[in-house]
Amino acid sequence: MGRSNPLSGRHPLEKRTASRGAQRERAEPPAPAEFDRLIHERMRLGIVSALAANESLSFHDLKKLLSTTDGNLSVHARKLEDAGYIECEKYFEGRLPKTVYRLSPAGRHALEQYLDQMEALIESMRAR
DSSP: OOOOOTTTSSOTTSOOOOOHHHHHHSOOOOOOOOOOHHHHSHHHHHHHHHHHHSSOEEHHHHHHHHTOOHHHHHHHHHHHHHTTSEEEEEEEETTEEEEEEEEOHHHHHHHHHHHHHHHHHHHHHHTO
């Protein structure tokens, strides 16, 4: 399949590693706590952030704000709702169905934790 690099004696896809001395000199920043993967996903982070900045938003407003499709927003909002991060209220206005979302206290707490973790990561990278 692949051939060794005749100059280095290594396979071309083999990763190069720093010498042990160089590894000791570079202190790795402490690993941050595991990110909340539910919020870390781009669309769900957008939903939670938009709801943190607003008391509530309709499905239509979120869809427009996030430039997404009905299906995409529905799937991500449902995951956040199932986790208890957002609350969903459905009702009819005349004959038209309306869906309104609010950030729950658990969702606000999860977002604050996520932001704290991101700030710590950024700070550790700037300190390098």
